Amino acid sequence: MNRNITMKQYMKDNLPLFIFVSVLFVIGVVFGAVMVNALSLEQRTEMTRHLGSFFHEINEGIEIDSQQSFSQAFGMHMKWILLIWLFGLSIIGLPLILVLDFLKGVLIGFTVGYLVGQMSWKGMLFALVAVVPQNLIVIPAILFCSVAAMSFSLYMIKHRIMSRSGNIYQPFMRYTTITLAMGGFLLAAALLEGYFSQYMMKWVTPMLVGVYG
DSSP: OOHHHHHHHHHHHHHHHHHHHHHHHHHHHHHHHHGGGGGHHHHHHHHHHHHHHHHHHHHTOOOOHHHHHHHHHHHHHHHHHHHHHHHSSSSSGGHHHHHHHHHHHHHHHHHHHHHHHHHHHHHHHHHHHTTHHHHHHHHHHHHHHHHHHHHHHHHIIIIISSSSSSEEEEEEEHHHHHHHHHHHHHHHHHIIIIIIHHHHHHHHHHHHHHHHO
């Protein structure tokens, strides 16, 4: 009960940071979607060729190594929050946290924007099964890690540089605990991406192969 109250208070105290990183992420998504229009004809053709080849391979029954997909996804997610954690330990890392949040939005916006732009509702369907499920966990986890990192960095600026007072151990342990907890959520997201999404892609691929002939 006390833990729930503490977490509720923590989120309330850091609400401006939550709003700020969320808006930054959304801006990144919009920017990524707009970037699709900047692709040259050669780039679009090459990407379409690779995507069509991927669809045909799945449709022909080529097995995807779910264990490898899980490992790669989990490794990528953990590297992302580890970078955020490291940036949060230094004052100069504060703007880099914002850059990572923006880039995450750009990557997702570009991916979904390209799929929808190339395949219309079929692209949206593929995005719903291949991109959206795991990111419903990944995005909040990364944004939560970012807020924790920014909060800790701002604490150090206020209490260790400006006033040179305050205990850093407790805020550091809370910061690290939050990051590790989000790592647990990212483990679940990687499992979803490695196993469930693979199954769903096999289900929708027959409807997509015709788009590429």
